[in-house]
Amino acid sequence: MSSTEGTIHAVDLAVKxxxxxxxxxxxxxYYxxxxxxxxxxxxxxxALFTGTFMFMLLGIYYALGGHNFSAFDSEIEHLIVEIAEIFFFLFVAMTxxxxxxxxxVFDALKEKLLKSGFNYKKLFWSTGLLAFFISPVxxxxxxxxxxxTVLITIEKDNKAFLIPAAINIVVAANAGGAWSPFGDTTTLLAWSSGKGAFVDFLFLFPASIIGWAITGLILSRYIPEGHPQQVEGAEPVQIHKGGMxxxxxxxxxxxxxxIGKQAMHLPPMWGMLFGLSLLQLYAYTLKKYHNNDIQIYKSVSKVENDTLLFFFGILAAVGALHFAGFLDYAxxxxxxxxxxxxxxxVGFLSAIVDNVPVMSAVIKSSPDLPLAQWMLVTLTAGIGGxxxxFGSAAGVGVMGKLKGVYTFSTHMKYAWTIIIGYAVSIGVWYIQFEALGFYINSATQVASAH
Incomplete structure (x- = not known):
């Protein structure tokens, strides 16, 4: 333990x-x-056990060793704020x-696709486009x-269509989340930690959509001709009152x-919780004046607590590694x-290891990078999964929905198409950010090429 200008530093445990x-x-x-x-x-x-247990051990080590707790207390306070910002943001979004x-609302969207009469290729592109533009929100x-779910409802047997269409949805959903500060946890981590302003992430749109489009274009060549069998006798879906x-x-x-983050220096979760209050007040007025209960607390109860606790645990575990000194070497x-x-x-690593701990580790190690590089790691961590x-939550979710159809082996059969798209995305980033300097930095000044 060392002290410089009155600041107590943590014990470097990476060498112990x-x-x-x-x-x-x-x-x-993590295994x-x-x-x-x-x-x-x-x-x-x-995840929750690992994250909490590591800090329990750190507390015991500091107590038995008689070390100064100032750095430990500071780390815990910072970590609590960091986790709370992510926790409450995701809580409101999921609600x-x-x-x-x-x-x-989503059932109505599914019905429109089911009754569209599209052939396989049109369904391939429509579901991909929807995935790309819904995931940023x-x-x-x-x-x-x-x-x-739309895919498996429309077509249960034609694997020649289902497999590339499922891969297309996963790639599009991850690419769509990469250019939006709240489209993926990795971008949310980068935005909330101040690595870029809101508008900075929007400049990743060209790299995200072109990379996905190239992968989609190649995958579409494997989509069979013809139409799926029409779903008969389905009840029309009506959006309940207040849905829109x-x-x-x-x-x-x-x-x-x-606006709260950029103009008022409020953490993003603050604006989200304000929005939750609006939702609760609207639910009250619907029930009181229209006798229509949207069961807002039932919606809150359906929020996946396991997902929130996973993020708590994994961010705490990475925080423990940071406090121990390991991330300084990274x-x-x-x-x-x-x-x-x-x-x-980092993008390739996020495909093997979940992108949340990878991005969290990069941010906590806090390398001195220009904005363009922070945007690149946000892009690669987002689309690399x-x-x-199983490299992304989207992929794991689709594997669960299309059991026996979309699997590790069927995905890897077409993985080369995703690698091409990944390379194209990086190429677009390089031309835009490095060669042309076409982006706006956090001070809203046109950045020059590095």
Whole structure:
């Protein structure tokens, strides 16, 4: 432990056996997170145990060693704020999604697709486009689940259509989330930690959509000709009263989060919680004056607590590694190698390891990077999960919906198309950000090429 200008620094545990124990606990914990299908244990359980246990051990180590707790207290306080911002943001977003589901908004969308009469190729492109443009607002997992349900409802047997169409939805959902600060947890982490202003992430749109479009174009060549069998006798779906108003309130909520962050220096969760209050007040007026109960608390109860607890646990575990000093060594990669190459590698790593801990580790290691590089790592961490079927929440969700159809092996058969799209996205980023300098930095000044 050292002190510089009165600041107490944490003990560097990365060079001590106790630090290696922490790292081992993290690796073992992450193994059980990744192997949830094998052991039939929800990933939230090992994640929450690992994150909380690591800090319990750190507290015991500091207490028994008689170390100064100032750095420890500061780390815990910072971590609580960081996790709370992500936790409450996702809580509100998921509540809105559940409310829209309860009002039949998404069922109405599914019905339109079911009755469209589209052939296989039109269904392929329409579901892909919807995935790309819904995921920036809804999370990529919810988007992928909704649209994969559409696929399996329209066509249950034609794997020649289902497999590339499922891959297209996963790639599109992840690409769509990459250019929106709240479209994916990785972008949310980067935005909430101040690595870019809201508008900065929007400049990733060209790289995201072109990369997905190239993959989609190649995959579409494997889509068979013909039409799926029409669904007969289905009851028409009506959006319940207030459904579209809630959708409008959702847009207003997102605007509140953005304006609050950029203009009022409020964390994004503040605007989201303000939006939740509007939703609750609207639910009250619907019940009182229109005798129509949207059961807002039922929607809240349907929020996936396991998902929220997973994020708590994994962010705490990464925070423990950071406090122990391990991430300082990760940051040195950016000084020893070209940051572009490191960030491209982050994308491949996020396909094997969940992109949330990977992005969290990059942010906590806090390398000194220009805005263009922060945008690149946001892009690669977001779209890199598409490279493997279980590399993203969207992929895992679709595997569950299309069991026996969309699998690891069927995904890998077409993985080369995703690698091409991944390379194209990086190429577009390089031309736009590095060669042309076409983006706006956080100070809203036109940036020059580096």
């Amino acid at each position: 056996p106790f630090g290696w124990l922490l790292l081992l606990i993290f690796v073992v914990g 059980f997170i990744a192997a949830e299908e094998k052991y039939h244990i929800n990933k939230a359980k090992p 809105y999604i559940e409310a829209l589901i309860e009002r039949n 809804a999370d990529n997992l919810t988007t992928a689940l909704i649209l994969s 108003v809630i959708a409008g309130l959702g847009v207003l909520t997102i605007a509140s989060a953005v 940051a040195k990669l950016y000084t020893q190698f070209n940051p572009t190459y490191v960030n491209i590698g 598409s490279l493997i079927s």
